[in-house]
Structure formats: structure tokens, C-alpha cells
Amino acid sequence: MSYRARVKFCGITRAEDARIAADLGVDAIGLVFVPRSPRCVSTRTAAEICSALPPLIQIVGLFMDADAATVQATLDAVPLDLLQFHGTETPEFCDSFRRSHVKALAMGDGVDVEYAAKRYARARGVLLDAHRSGEQGGTGMRFDWSEIPPRLAPRIILAGGLGPDNVAQAIRQVRPYAVDVSSGIETAPGIKCPRRMQLFMNEVDRASRDQGRD
Incomplete structure (x- = not known):
């Protein structure tokens, strides 16, 4: 069976990107709705970005410990397909x-990926990111991939x-x-580099082809 890893570009702030x-x-593309993030977009900008996309590109909204009213207001204003929660949100x-x-x-010391996957069993997926206290991603940090079951x-x-x-x-x-990539394809926070993309x-594509031959 052929294998291709899906790709999400996160922290999109401009329609041209x-x-x-x-x-x-x-x-998929990711839109950040975390006020302290340098990649945070307003709902108006997010809606403009969404309108620039062709069909069948999944639009992901990233939140971190937002209250329910804030998440719902964003959903009312922006056609998000998927929510991504980066904080202490409960299942x-x-x-x-x-x-x-x-x-x-956040893959810090003592994180039990198996337990978290069971706890958030209804999540469509589990996103594993490097740990930096108080940040929601886009740090450019890497963690030890051998920790992934x-x-x-x-x-x-x-x-x-x-x-x-x-x-x-x-x-x-x-x-x-x-x-999922953000800072790795940027020239500055929120500004994507076409060449790096x-x-x-x-x-x-190259790695996926190699895996398909294994």
C-alpha cells in the first residue's frame, strides 16, 4: 500500500501564502487564534485567507486555553474544518x-503519549510538539522522536x-x-517563504516514495 504523510502548513497569516x-x-493550513502569538490572526483576516483557498484544503483553527465563547465566536466567523487545542483543555x-x-x-519530561491518546480518544489525531512553557507551537524546537510509540x-x-x-x-x-510545519518554512514569524515551502x-514526497518502496 502506498504511503504519503499528509502536510499542514501552520501559522498562515497572509492569503498569498x-x-x-x-x-x-x-x-491543510493552520490559522492561529492565540492572542499572544506573533502568528495570531483576526477573524476578519482568517476569513479572507479562507476565501482565497480552493476546495478540499482543510482549514484548522488553533486555540490555547480559550473559553468556549471565544472558540464558538471564531467558528461563527471563520469556516474552520478542524479545531486544534494546545492548552490544558479537557476531553x-x-x-x-x-x-x-x-x-x-507538548513533549516535555514525563509526558505519557499512550495515556494522552487514550484520554483524548475522540480526537481525530494527537499532535506532538516540542515543549516550551506557555507557547502553542512554532518554536522551532525539536523533541526526541524515539519517544513516540x-x-x-x-x-x-x-x-x-x-x-x-x-x-x-x-x-x-x-x-x-x-x-506540521510553521517556523521551518518562514523568513519571519507568520511570513512564509515560497522556496522553503x-x-x-x-x-x-521523496520520503513518502522511499517508504512506499520498503
Whole structure:
């Protein structure tokens, strides 16, 4: 069976970057709704970005310990397909919206991925990111991929320090369902580099072809 890791470009802040991502064949884009993030977008900007996308590109909204009213107001204003929660949200909170969701885990000391995957059993996937206290991703940090239980790979969205230089290695080692990149394809926070986006997609395709031959 052929294998291709899905790709999400996160922290999109400009419609032109979203269009380039779509042209390159990205599967999803991520819009950040965390006020302290340098990649945070307003609902108006987010809606403009969404309107620039062709059909069948999944639009993911990223939140971190937002209250239910804030999440719902964003859903009312922006056509999000998937919610991504990066804080201390409970499974009940994540399940309370009429959208599929992903739960992110910061891979610090003592994180039990198996336990978290069971606790958030209704999540469509578990996103694993490097740990930096109080941040929701896009740190450019990497964690030890050997900490990922192989049997969970089909549910794993791998993030944290990925870029064109190491994404192929990550795919070969982990075989995740998807890879998620933000700072690794940027020239500045929220400003994507077309060349790095292209290189990233090239490396994903190359690694996926290699895996398909195994």
C-alpha cells in the first residue's frame, strides 16, 4: 500500500501564502487564534485567507486555553474544518463543539503519549510538539522522536522543529499520519517563504516514495 504523510502548513497569516501552499499540494493550513502569538490572526483576516483557498484544503483553527465563547465566536466567523487545542483543555471541552478536533501535546519530561491518546480518544489525531512553557507551537524546537510509540503513528501529527532539512528523516523514522510545519518554512514569524515551502513538499514526497518502496 502506498504511503504519503499528509502536510499542514501552520501559522498562515497572509492569503498569498495560503494560495502558494494550495498550489504546492498542501493538505491543510493552520490559522492561529492565540492572542499572544506573533502568528495570531483576526477573524476578519482568517476569513479572507479562507476565501482565497480552493476546495478540499482543510482549514484548522488553533486555540490555547480559550473559553468556549471565544472558540464558538471564531467558528461563527471563520469556516474552520478542524479545531486544534494546545492548552490544558479537557476531553469534554474539546468534544463540546460541532467540529472534529486534534489535541496537541507538548513533549516535555514525563509526558505519557499512550495515556494522552487514550484520554483524548475522540480526537481525530494527537499532535506532538516540542515543549516550551506557555507557547502553542512554532518554536522551532525539536523533541526526541524515539519517544513516540510506533503503534500510535497512524494517529500522530508530528510537529516541532521540522523543516526541509529534516522532514524526510522524520517521516522515515516515525511514519506519522501527518507532519506540521510553521517556523521551518518562514523568513519571519507568520511570513512564509515560497522556496522553503516548495523544498518542504519536495522532501515529504521523496520520503513518502522511499517508504512506499520498503
